[in-house]
């Protein structure tokens with residue numbers, strides 16, 4: 146008897162439909178043959194399935210069982226096929242009605258005792274099931290929340306193989322998943338109110354958040370660079386529904402959603418340590434997981450002590466900074482993960498950390514300084530719109546300086562400036578933030594008047610700016626004008642933008 150069960154395989158952040166065909170036949174020796182499963186991890190599932198079926202109190206068919214996963218040319222990895230294969234075997238053996246199994250998507254890993262364990266990537270699998278118009282999705286109870294984000298889809302959570310069978314035979318009532326609440330925002334995000342002084346750095350944070358500009362803080366030890374950088378996520382506006390779905394999908398594929406699931410509505414913040422590997426940053430693995438840069442999608446990636454990262458690790462950032470996505474090469478095919486993040490980096494000006502400080506002499510040779518700076522490879526520095534010198538503030542001066550404005554107040558201005566940009570870039574292909582303006586949209590929206598052009602010309606001579614660097618200045622000036630509510634970019638906006646360049 147042949148049974149067919151629908152399931153899905155994950156590629157990057159996409160789910161592709163997979164059909165499990167199970168044939169149980171008499172004749173020949175009792176054996177299980179798995180076809181269309183090139184990966185060892187799926188072959189292991191044969192043992193899990195056998196134990197799970199026995200330990201759930203079902204008679205394992207002692208006949209010839211052939212399981213085929215199609216399409217055959219699709220690489221299938223992971224343990225999420227356990228439940229559909231087990232149900233297919235039981236259906237082919239006549240223990241579960243075959244009707245309905247082919248109109249429902251089933252996913253889940255089985256434990257040896259028959260428990261159904263959570264799997265990664267349920268949100269894209271559920272979204273694909275909805276598009277395919279299936280009757281429902283049967284899945285691990287722990288994953289029910291994230292599947293229930295998809296509206297108009299019946300989600301049937303199960304905790305054991307026995308419960309799955311009971312639901313399919315009508316022995317137990319169907320439990321339908323409740324739509325979850327949003328994932329709560331991380332408690333007590335650090336607030337800008339804690340920062341005394343540092344007006345220029347605070348201003349840079351606001352401009353970065355408003356226009357999506359990458360930012361570098363450079364200064365001596367203890368100046369407050371890390372403290373400032375960690376306060377960038379807190380001044381970003383909440384995610385739009387579309388952004389929230391993108392982020393939640395990535396966290397679903399990474400297996401990082403809290404139990405119960407729910408939509409991630411606050412911009413993510415990731416701060417990988419400088420010892421992180423290229424795979425940790427870019428993503429990878431047999432069943433590719435998103436890396437730090439994708440976990441920071443629509444949010445903030447902090448590279449603290451950026452010069453301490455290995456060069457080849459920093460190189461991973463080039464393509465994503467350019468294209469907003471990262472390609473993770475696999476033996477069989479390349480998967481693409483979204484990776485559009487706001488970059489904030491910190492570094493010391495030199496190895497000893499005190500170059501340019503009046504408080505202490507720098508002990509580095511010019512050669513050492515040059516080598517240290519070159520660690521942030523040109524292409525990376527080239528993607529940073531705002532560079533800010535963060536000076537050490539003497540303790541006494543610090544205690545006499547008032548505490549700063551709260552993040553919530555800054556966030557309101559940022560949201561208003563973002564709104565202005567959205568209005569202006571309403572074309573479907575329009576860049577949502579100024580930092581991503583290109584080509585004609587850039588020339589149209591960042592046009593300068595004669596006085597602005599004069600300042601740009603002077604700056605380009607003084608700093609030997611490339612055409613690209615000039616464009617960057619214009620985009621930063623555009624954001625400054627947007628924060629000021631100005632329609633046109635004025636000379637004062639451009640003049641402020643010029644401050645956020647490092648003297649080379």
Ligand SMILES: Nc1ncnc2c1ncn2[C@@H]1O[C@H](COP(=O)(O)OP(=O)(O)OP(=O)(O)O)[C@@H](O)[C@H]1O
Pocket residue numbers: 339340341342343364365366367368369370371372373491493538543
């Ligand atoms: N402007 C400031 N207002 C309030 N506290 C500050 C300020 N600057 C520094 N501090 C205090 O000093 C501590 C050290 O700052 P932080 O770790 O951000 O320095 P850093 O520039 O990252 O140094 P390093 O180069 O050593 O990493 C902060 O945790 C904070 O307590």
Ligand SMILES: [Mg+2]
Pocket residue numbers: 370371372449450491
């Ligand atoms: Mg620091």
Ligand SMILES: [Zn+2]
Pocket residue numbers: 495496497498499500507508509
């Ligand atoms: Zn030095």
